[in-house]
Amino acid sequence: xxxxxxxxxxxxxxxxxxxxxxxxxxxxxxxxxxxxxxxxxxxxxxxxxxxxxxxxxxxxxxxxxxxxxxxxxxxxxxxxxxxxxxxxxxxxxxxxxxxxxxxxxxxxxxxxxxxxxxxxxxx
Amino acid sequence: xxxxxxxxxxxxxxxxxxxxxxxxxxxxxxxxxxxxxxxxxxxxxxxxxxxxxxxxxxxxxxxxxxxxxxxxxxxxxxxxxxxxxxxxxxxxxxxxxxxxxxxxxxxxxxxxxxxxxxxxxxxxxxxxxxxxxxxxxxxxxxxxxxxxxxxxxxxxxxxxxxxxxxxxxxxxxxxxxxxxxxxx
Numbered sequence: 417x418x419x420x421x422x423x424x425x426x427x428x429x430x431x432x433x434x435x436x437x438x439x440x441x442x443x444x445x446x447x448x449x450x451x452x453x454x455x456x457x458x459x460x461x462x463x464x465x466x467x468x469x470x471x472x473x474x475x476x477x478x479x480x481x482x483x484x485x486x487x488x489x490x491x492x493x494x495x496x497x498x499x500x501x502x503x504x505x506x507x508x509x510x511x512x513x514x515x516x517x518x519x520x521x522x523x524x525x526x527x528x529x530x531x532x533x534x535x536x537x538x539x
Numbered sequence: 540x541x542x543x544x545x546x547x548x549x550x551x552x553x554x555x556x557x558x559x560x561x562x563x564x565x566x567x568x569x570x571x572x573x574x575x576x577x578x579x580x581x582x583x584x585x586x587x588x589x590x591x592x593x594x595x596x597x598x599x600x601x602x603x604x605x606x607x608x609x610x611x612x613x614x615x616x617x618x619x620x621x622x623x624x625x626x627x628x629x630x631x632x633x634x635x636x637x638x639x640x641x642x643x644x645x646x647x648x649x650x651x652x653x654x655x656x657x658x659x660x661x662x663x664x665x666x667x668x669x670x671x672x673x674x675x676x677x678x679x680x681x682x683x684x685x686x687x688x689x690x691x692x693x694x695x696x697x698x699x700x701x702x703x704x705x706x707x708x709x710x711x712x713x714x715x716x717x718x719x720x721x722x723x
Contacts, residue, residue, distance in 0.1 A: 424708075425686070431711055432680035438658035438665070439577045439677065441587065445569040448587060452565050452594045456558055459595040 546610035554601055565594055568611065571682050572618045578677040579622035581666050589625045593618030612684065616692045619674055626670070657718050664714045668707055675700055676707035 441448070546567075552560035572593055577586035597604075597617045604613055665673045671693055678684045678692060690700040 427680045427683055428708065428712075431676075431708065431715060432683075434657060434661055434715060435665075435677060435711070436574065436681045437654065438661040439574040439681065440570075441573050441577070441583050445566065445573070448573060448590070449562065449565045449569050451587075452569075452591050453558070453562050455591065455595055456561065456598070459598050463599040 547606045550601060550604060550606060550610060553598070561598060564610075564614075568594075568614055571611070571615065574681060575615055575618055575674065575677060576622040578665060578673045579619065579670055580626055581662065585625060585629070586622065589622040590618055592625065593621040596621060609688070612688045612692050615678065615682075615684070616694075619692060623670065653722055657715075660714060660718060661711065664711055668710060669703075671695070672703045672707045675703035676711065679704045680708070 546564065549560040549564050553564065569590070572590040573583075573586055576589040576593070577583055580586045580589060593614070597614050600617070604610065665677075668676075674693060675689050678689045679686070684692065686701045686704065687697050689704070690697040693700060693703075695703075
């Protein structure tokens, strides 16, 4: 045993040997190794079961997420298939037709049927 | 501690389903794992249970092992964690009770009994150290790991590992010196 160099980088052989003797098990290591190996298949089996358990725990949330995705997809698709509203130009187009002059030059208030028929004609 | 290359080969074979390869790894590290677990738990039977848990846990997690790193510290980390978990679960007191004959004088023992007495005293002294400290000194002075490797095994900074070894040694060396003085 060495006298302290406190932060010695080398193991202390005497202390190490004494500790090793103190911690050494009574029986041989081969028996211990055999005991561990007797659990080999069971440990791997348990690991597989644990993996399946994890997958199973994901099943319900997975189904729910898939259903939600389907609904969202359906709604999105339906929105995309609905005809787009008329453009600004289309909406203003009737104003450029013949009915426009009648509306602008008339001294009388416009008749609604004129306006509507003008719109219908333009379409 | 076994050659790293051999360990890697054995790990690869084990991952490929070679049961015997894992058996070689177990035989190679059995002594070390049992001693490290005993440093944590004190009781040899508890220690063997923990060491076994450690090996089987390592088997299950083997795919996570980075083969660019040495196998020993990776395995010892798992074993140390298994021992710590078991100690927490059972809430056992680490120190083994001192044999009454060792405490109170008695007839001068023969050489074998003297060694046995020293071992008992060391185990008791280890049991009185904080858990991390006794693991550090066993990993360093018994198993030959470097401070950096011990830091990795225990999940602490290297400077802390160094300090833990130092404090544990100071206590154990005092005990060893006293014992030598006594048997002179």
